Amino acid sequence: MPAASPSGPQGPRPWYATELGARFASAIVLGIVALLAAYRGGGLFALFWLLAGGAILYEWTTVARVRPTLPLQVAFGLALAGMTLVLVTDAPAAIGFGLFGLGCIAGAVVARDTRNRIWALAGFACAAVVTVVPPLVREHPELGITGLLWMFAVVWTTDVTAYFVGRKLGGPKLWPRVSPKKTWSGFAGGFLGGVGAGLLVAFVAQRLGWVPVASLPVVVLLSGIASLVSQAGDLAESALKRRFEVKDSSRLIPGHGGVMDRLDGFFAVALLVGAVLLGARIAAA
Template sequence: MAASEGPALISKAPSSELKTRVLSAIVMIALALGAAYWGGWPFAMFWLAAGIAIMIEWTDMTGIEPRRIVQTVFGLGLLTLTLLYLMNAGFAAGAGAALLFLVLGALVARGSREKLWAASAFAYAAVIVLVPPMVRDYPEIGLLGLIWMFAVVWTTDIAAYFTGRTLGGPKLCPAVSPKKTWSGFLGGLFAAALAGFLVAWIGRRWGIDHAFGPVSVIALSMVASVASQIGDLGESALKRHCDVKDSSHLIPGHGGVMDRLDGFWAVALLIGIALLAAHGTA
């Protein structure tokens, strides 16, 4: 009886894992889109939670000590940044608070190496905490810009995965991520260009005006897709350095929050720099 059950159990395992991944993905997408539609403080709190989770995963992976004290300092720092943003405190207040908590957390960490890892954890998490609410509230971008970010990153990830598995071919960066291929990279790139164009086109059809023409949207979508894939490779390099498979086991079937937001983080960083530049020239 046991011998006959073995193959059946083995064959069911991949199907069960895929089902878990799909269900988790549906829940995450629903939460992200629901919070984006709502906007305001619920949306800011959603990304604060994501940023705190990322900060904890980063500090856990890199072995910073005293870990819980550093995480507490940085958690309070990220909360402060969110509250200052919601209160419209201004760039100077936010930048000052960010620098203060970054220095405090780095000073608490032991050793020069751990201080550097600690500062990097806070800076990385701060991008996720601040940029999505900034995009959501920006008058000329708003909800459409946020949906564009989601569409480009998600489409890049999905298309790269399936194109790479289907076509195979030369490896993209085997020293960092042995499974990624150039075919997957190109598949993700072109799929993101199409997704970004469709989001902008549908938005205009629904009366949401924006200043970007079709060529500009396609070009920006391709740049964002490249950034997303570089962000994915960057997190893979960090995990390889720390000798871990996943950043955590928080999300069933997906690993950690960093594992899901590495590409989005890179796109958010680009958008954040662009928004700061626009703010500086305004």
């Protein structure tokens, strides 16, 4: 007879086999890909963010259960692709705004009712921000790769330090009805980490002679605002998932869930930066 298998409690799994290990590995891989694409710039970088925006569009329409799902995804996806083409070919910005408007009109017509129309258009707007803003920053003459690295550094460091400080120190919950695990200690740690990371990017860029984002005192202020906005974006996505009673936006990224789960803070900062760029463009017109 075959020997009986040993019984009793098994030892703890190695760290790389845990959810934290999967989260760490996914973050490293995605970070490397994002940085390589940012270094290359141009069409490859724009394609990277088109894929990210398309993933957000898919996840949002799935989580919010907008109807009819597939026709809305196709209409919005074509609009995002057209907007990316405008960026790559340096076509007039008015064409990009026109495509966004056509996408909104198509979504409003195709959506089944007012409820579906509102949620569908909100998802399209979020996907458009993620698709368009990073390539705009990368090609901006006064921001360029420095501005993009600043965005990455603030968002990523805010997320990481908030996670680990919150787990280490614990304490009062930040907003338990929306996100039961987030704490005020994590919030403060994320804020300080984001400010420090943004300042470090600006300092290194200044030393290397790159185009600076701004003076260092201004960078401290902007990094603080961006860190707060990043954490607000994280909370907003948590509220969205709680509203529709889902744990993750999808299962596309091991350890993280979906692309929305990974880019919630970045979306919020991209929205802030995009609004600043649009305001500056209007003021200069």
